[in-house]
Amino acid sequence: MELRSELATENYTNTKIVDQWLRELDAVLPRAVALRHEIHSNPCLSGAEEPTVELFEQWSGLKLERVAQTGGLVRIGQPTGPAIALRADLDALPVQEQTGWSWESRNPSVMHACGHDVHLGALFAVVESARGIDLPVSMVGILQPREETYPSGALDITETGRLKELEVQHVIGAHVHPQLPLGSVACDAGFINAAAGEIEIHISGAGGHGAYPHHANDVAAVTAQIALGLNEVVRRNLNPMDPAVVSIGTISVGDGAANVLPEQGRILATVRGISLENNGLLADKIRQFASSVACGLDCVAEVDYAQGEPELVNDAELAAAFGILRKEFGLEAAASMRSLGADDFSFYSRDLPSIMCFVGVGDETASSLHDPRFLPGDEAVGCVARALICGFLAAAQRMGA
Known part of the structure; x- marks a missing residue:
């Protein structure tokens, strides 16, 4: 697919918005990491995520619109007009944590063993940093419940019609992955998940x-x-x-x-x-x-x-734009990441041109997803945040904003 030529020129790759946003991001990352610790210490199972949404509200000072029973939506930028959504999943797993860290789960047999604490910390960092940016298009943060179980939180959100009412044009997602090197990212076009x-x-x-x-x-x-x-x-x-x-x-x-x-x-x-x-x-x-x-x-x-969820398919033009912008955010290209894993992000990509990228958090000691010892380092919060911002700007470019 041939992209508009400006993707590779001055629109975002060498403009003030990238540099300014990265500066704002660096300033808020310490608080985002601290929030990640708080969320990790207080995990909530699928369908019981309200305390996590409340934590996000307390730390951000923003009032979220409740959606899908225990999820939340927050809009940054103009109150009306087209928007791009960024999604982070809320729920933990019924796993007894075995990491031994001072901020490990305080809830018996409940653990953030799939990186959702990192995703939420990253979304917080993006939302906080975006408040100091003149955004090219409005942003909607999706704090999504029930990614790990049925009925799907993503399906519930799409069926409410709220994304359409908020004029969301694209949805961007990012998921940590221990099989990819730390700081790398895979964002392939086409079929991604089963x-x-x-x-x-x-x-x-x-x-x-x-x-x-x-x-x-x-x-x-x-x-x-x-x-x-x-x-x-x-x-x-x-x-x-x-x-x-x-x-x-x-x-x-x-x-x-x-x-x-x-x-x-x-x-x-x-x-x-x-x-x-x-x-x-x-x-x-x-x-x-x-x-x-x-x-x-x-x-x-x-x-x-x-x-369950349909197959997850990344929009080809968005994936290509992401690949062009990636280097500006210090993200290395990872090997292609396609699998028979499943993610209900596919309900968003079924309805709107969207992308899910996988952000590497792996090293020689990394445990697998859903393992009781899985605990990405705090630097993963910044990596996921940069991937979300990169996806946001790629989508804004696709919209001509």
Whole structure:
């Protein structure tokens, strides 16, 4: 795609706004890092994020509009007219932290193990620094609830119609990633993340004594056979060039007694693919497969499929503009980052030209996302903030602002 020539000239790459914004950003980063610590110490699970929104309000002095039950919106710049939205996710995970830092989680079995504390600290830094800038277009900050669970907070926000009422033209997102070097950023055009869904399979049959299997049904064996065959369903029903995966997160059967044949079994799995259509096809085939296996051993299998977020697709022109502006913000280009991970940011990109970039926080000691030891360094707050500002200016350029 051919971009307007001014992207590479004086519009933003060598103008006062970049230098001024970076100076303003440097001035507010210490407070943003301190807020990140406070948020990390007081994590809130999905659907209970109101205290985090209140923290943001207290530290910024801004009154946020409540949205999607426990989320918030804040507008910087002109009260009306076109705007560009920046999104940060609010929720923590049901994980017991094992970092040992003085500002680790004070809430048992709740932890910011996916970097959302960094994202929120970065959004705070961008909002605070933007208040001292003559913005080329207004900014809307999205403090989004329920990224980690269903029902999706992003879907709820889009369905309220508030982004349309606020005249949001583009949405920019940034997510930390430990597999990328610190200070690097990946912002590829096109497919970035998978469409997702969840499969829950309930198996039932007659229970009994383990010594008399001929008087009962073998629910445990049926559960095991279904679990082992799920990925064969993937291999034999989708084009091998269309990546997809079914991964089991939970298998439960029985109550722990060795001599009791259980009546119930349960499998919970995530489904990832390049489209919701492919995922729906897999769900139908899994339903047929599970029913057939169960029927063969006189059991019953019921399959429930919950459709999740669509595939995440980055706007090509925005991604190209981001790549041109990136160097002005001290961000190195990272290797392409596409995966069967999922993020409900895709609900924004489905409706509006948007980009999600991945910001490197990795080093030789970095833990994985969702690991109880995952704790990016404080410098990640500034890296994510610069990526968000870069995306904002790329979108402003696309709008001709």
